Amino acid sequence: MTFAVLAVSVASFALLQSLVTPVLSEIQVDLNTDQTTVTWVLTAYLLSASVFTPIIGRIGDKVGKEKLLVVALVGLAIGSIIAALATSIGPMIVARIIQGVGGGVLPLAFGIIRDEFPEKKIPGAVGIIASLAAVGAGVGLVLAGPIVEALNYHWLFWIPGIVTAVAAVAAFFVVPASPVRTPGKISVLPAVLLSAWLVCLLLALSQGRSWGWTSGRVLGLIVAAVVLAVAWVMVEERSESPLIDMTMMRLPAVWTTNLVALLVGFAMYASFGFLPQFTQTPTEAGYGFGASITESGLILLPSSVTMFVVGLLSGTFVRLIGPKTVVVIGSLIAASSMAILAFAHDEKWELYVANAIMGVGVGLIFACLSNLIVAAVPPEQTGVASGMNANIRTIGGSVGAAVMASIVTASVFPNGLPKESGYTNGFIMLTIAFVVAALVALLIPRVKREVIEEHLVGEPEHPELGMVAAGTLVGDKSE
Known part of the structure; x- marks a missing residue:
């Protein structure tokens, strides 16, 4: 029951990141605003979530993760209901700021899993939750079109609002009180x-x-x-x-994992943001498929499916070959998918295949990054460390979207449509980003599976090894 509540919470927050992206033009018309102002529907949510994610995680470490999980879910529910009822752009932007409080669900979920789950189930549970966070970004783009066509865009907020309200009630009654808390004031x-x-x-x-x-x-x-x-x-x-221990942030196992998260966020969110635009481009431009919102979303569906399936299996991969190796392999798999998009995008099936491959790579990466962060820090710092990792991924996504936009629009037709070369160059850049992520992943300290599992529960059988996070394991024990 606890895991079900956590899964619904993280999935709802992730969906709200991307559900509104395909319908911004419709929101602009309905709320009688301009294109510049309507982008704040996305920007306000991004800014708010970036601020609240590490703060909610840290407060949860101190006063109780289950209490702050309820607060985060209530914020998501209230913000969603206000957005659903909004009749002008002002209340809509305020609603999105309130929804950003829900950013805390991800670090809180990781912390609760570490506190409550049997040690052998922690890597798999963390992997699934991490995959749900990534899957939501793609699924939101897929679901937006059908929901709007069957109902209207207000239901993009009504549905998450109802679901998160139910999840908040369930969290209050089901999720156990945190056994591990950080002393001291906030x-x-x-x-x-x-x-x-x-x-x-x-x-x-x-x-x-x-x-x-x-x-x-x-x-x-x-x-x-x-x-x-x-x-x-x-x-x-x-x-x-x-609020955030700088000594912890400088540990080899932490800074390397965060740098990989930055690079992967850079590449993944840029591809999610521009693939729909690519497919919606009229065929008269010499590329693209003139796809509708729903059709362009469906092209992203394979990545969401494979990402989730890999998340289910991530615990097994971690135990078999270790999280560091999985991150390296996942980064190279994701790089191959971007290479396909750069050089083979004339047929729809090529995009489906590339997205399916990307889902495999990104699913492996995110599941293992989360496990590495959870294993790398003391139990009382799980929330804030996971929150900063998620935040760094978001920052990477913002940078990636900005850089991708500059590359894609560097050369345009007289009618304003980007030329095909812009997308090709953009996907080549994302290929390079994933390759660099693989190289950085090689710097992540390698530890034995047994050591990871011991430290995930904070009860090592070999205390002389020290914390995994210290990055000071030497000799044959570091292998």
Whole structure:
């Protein structure tokens, strides 16, 4: 029952990331706004989730993960209901900000699994939850068209609102109280600084294309993000009760995993964002298929299916060959899918095959990255470490979307449609990103399966090995 609640919670949050993407033009017309303003329906959710994900995770580590899970689900439910009822763009944007509170469900889910599950089931459970988070981004694009055609876009919010409300009630009664908590007070200043630099950075990345990358606003936000980030690190290092332990973030097992997450988020979200545009391009352009919203979403369906199936099997892969090896293999598989998209995209079946392959690669990567993070930190830091990993993936996605947009639109026809070469160059770039992710994954410290399972439950049989996260395992034991 606990796992069912966690799965529904994470799936709902993930779906809300992408459900509205294909129908922004319809929302724009219905709410009587302009194209620049309607993009805030996406931007507001991204910014809010990026701020709340690590903060909710950290508070959960301190006061109880089950309590904060209910709070996150209530935020998703209330935000969804307000969005469903919105008749103007203002309330819609406010609703999306409230929904962002739900970003905390991912780190909370990982923490609850670590606290409550038998040790042999933890890698598989974490893998499935991580896969659901990735699958949701693709499934949202697939479901949006049929839901809007059968009902209307308001049901893109009514359905998640009802589901998350039920999940919140179930979480209150079903999910056990956290047995592991972090002592100490919650630091306010680090939370404010973290929120400030994330907002500045993601606002610049998300609005750079419309404002202009060399505009004063974008450059000012980037400078502010750098200054605030430096101030945040300095405050965290001097704090007696830091929001995010900088020592933890510098551990080899943590920073390497986070860097892989950044690169994979960069490539995956960029491909999800531009494949529908590619397929919807009229055939008169010399490429594309003139697909409808529903048809373009269905082309992404194979990746969602294979991603979820691989997530179910990830625990077995982790036990057989270890998470580091799985991440390397997954990155190379995903790179091959982007190469197919770059050089073989004249037929629909080629896109179906490429997406199915990408789902296999990304499913392997995300499932194992989450396991590595959960295994790499003490139990009381699971929530905040998982939250930052998810946040870094989101930042990677924002950067990837911005860079992909610049490459795709570098050369356009007189009617404004991008030329085929733009997409080809963009997918080549994403291929390179996955290859670099594989190279970075080689730097992740290698540990035995037995050591991972021991530390996932915090009760090692060989305490002399030390924490996996320390990255200090030497000699033959490091193998």
